[in-house]
Amino acid sequence: MANENVLWDKIDAEFKKTFEPVSYETWISQVKPIKLTADKLTLQLPSPFHRNYWERNLVKEATALLRDYSGHEIELELVVPNEQIDDTDIAKTFTDPDLTSGLVYAHDTHLNDKYTFDNFVIGAGNYLAQAAALSAAEEPGQVYNPLNLYGGVGLGKTHLMQAIGHEVLRRNPDAKVKYVTSEEFANDFINSIQTRRQEEFRREYRSVDLLLVDDIQFFADKEATQQEFFHTFNKLYENKKQIVLTSDRIPSDIPKLEDRLVSRFKWGLSADITPPDLETRIAILRNKAIAEGLEIDNQTLSYIAGQIDTNIRELEGALVRVQAYATINKIDITLESAIAALKGLKDIANQHGLSISKIQEVVAQYFRLQVSEITGRKRTKNIVVPRQIAMYLSRELTDNSLPKIGKEFGGKDHTTVIHAHEKIAKDQEHDSEMRSKISDLKKLLRG
Numbered sequence: 001m002a003n004e005n006v007l008w009d010k011i012d013a014e015f016k017k018t019f020e021p022v023s024y025e026t027w028i029s030q031v032k033p034i035k036l037t038a039d040k041l042t043l044q045l046p047s048p049f050h051r052n053y054w055e056r057n058l059v060k061e062a063t064a065l066l067r068d069y070s071g072h073e074i075e076l077e078l079v080v081p082n083e084q085i086d087d088t089d090i091a092k093t094f095t096d097p098d099l100t101s102g103l104v105y106a107h108d109t110h111l112n113d114k115y116t117f118d119n120f121v122i123g124a125g126n127y128l129a130q131a132a133a134l135s136a137a138e139e140p141g142q143v144y145n146p147l148n149l150y151g152g153v154g155l156g157k158t159h160l161m162q163a164i165g166h167e168v169l170r171r172n173p174d175a176k177v178k179y180v181t182s183e184e185f186a187n188d189f190i191n192s193i194q195t196r197r198q199e200e201f202r203r204e205y206r207s208v209d210l211l212l213v214d215d216i217q218f219f220a221d222k223e224a225t226q227q228e229f230f231h232t233f234n235k236l237y238e239n240k241k242q243i244v245l246t247s248d249r250i251p252s253d254i255p256k257l258e259d260r261l262v263s264r265f266k267w268g269l270s271a272d273i274t275p276p277d278l279e280t281r282i283a284i285l286r287n288k289a290i291a292e293g294l295e296i297d298n299q300t301l302s303y304i305a306g307q308i309d310t311n312i313r314e315l316e317g318a319l320v321r322v323q324a325y326a327t328i329n330k331i332d333i334t335l336e337s338a339i340a341a342l343k344g345l346k347d348i349a350n351q352h353g354l355s356i357s358k359i360q361e362v363v364a365q366y367f368r369l370q371v372s373e374i375t376g377r378k379r380t381k382n383i384v385v386p387r388q389i390a391m392y393l394s395r396e397l398t399d400n401s402l403p404k405i406g407k408e409f410g411g412k413d414h415t416t417v418i419h420a421h422e423k424i425a426k427d428q429e430h431d432s433e434m435r436s437k438i439s440d441l442k443k444l445l446r447g
């Protein structure tokens, strides 16, 4: 196998482990390694959208992986075949000088120029978090300090957090804004020890006006980093500098997060973001379509929004699939072409080999029950809820019909499955513990 394939396969495997199946299918699986030299890996991406997405979201991570696997710096070059696609409306979005000049700015501040309040659609699941974020941006360090935004994967936490950064800079261009993921904070800290530059590290982090730390659940298990963060936090707090954190669950539920950090986080406000309802999903898609100069009628937008109900990143991925399908086939985006483009979505989930019995097994193990209890008839609460969760996951993650799911749960009626699905979906809207459980189980199931 050629060297570029060997190296790419490793990165591909790493991404496969961490991505939702649909995202993996959309962004990674279609990437082809073309060439590897001593210091450069060339990847071919299917379209300018993919390249744009990669530039925004994946280059950094992929470069770090390349460094890990090869032991030295390897630059990534992203190429797109048939660049004549450039003269379509779609590509114009990415060559628009306004947008590209914005990207330079985004790079300098580590903020993505698209993650602004203007671009954030407010809906039932996020209006509180949005309002809290805006107040933190209007009066940094004064109202909600720290502000912690938490919620499931791909629901707009990073977007809102970075919107605060943009807004603070818009109001005060001299403000020192720092955005990092918790992993970047940890890496900076470790590097500072290795290179004996702790003073510099501390000066850097403790002199900011606004510190944005994304995905703090990854602080778990990193004791020394947590200790350092504790001191950074105290210093900034004392100086009334705004701190904003995001996490996939409420901090007190993050395992192995020190109590003293958790109690500090409680000084401020925790606002959760729950999955968007259908109307919000349609509004998000409509905004995206307008931003990309696409004409899509309401019926088609509703159809796409109806296909994905929990993750906005995947919703955007679905729109890209529809868009790419129409471009490749040189047809307009219509309800029919959208249906054809998204036909494979559930199949992709199924390719990961998930069966109802596997779900029952994993759920039973998670709740320390026997599979026979999950499929049985006993109606005590400690069994009923896991059973409903297993039914919910069977409906969400496999392509099986309702009667088939009912049958595999000890011959239950399909209305029982509908009821279980609705109940668990509803519970997740207001119960963060339920959301964490579902998220844990999905991760376990996708291996």
Ligand SMILES: Nc1ncnc2c1ncn2[C@@H]1O[C@H](COP(=O)(O)OP(=O)(O)OP(=O)(O)O)[C@@H](O)[C@H]1O
Binding pocket: 115, 119, 120, 121, 122, 123, 126, 151, 152, 153, 154, 155, 156, 157, 158, 159, 160, 215, 248, 284, 312, 313, 316
């Ligand atoms: N309300 C919204 N309006 C417009 N776009 C949104 C909204 N919510 C999320 N998005 C978009 O969805 C995508 C995923 O959002 P984001 O990365 O902020 O999610 P996240 O909650 O931080 O995810 P993760 O848990 O993976 O860190 C982004 O492209 C973002 O712009």
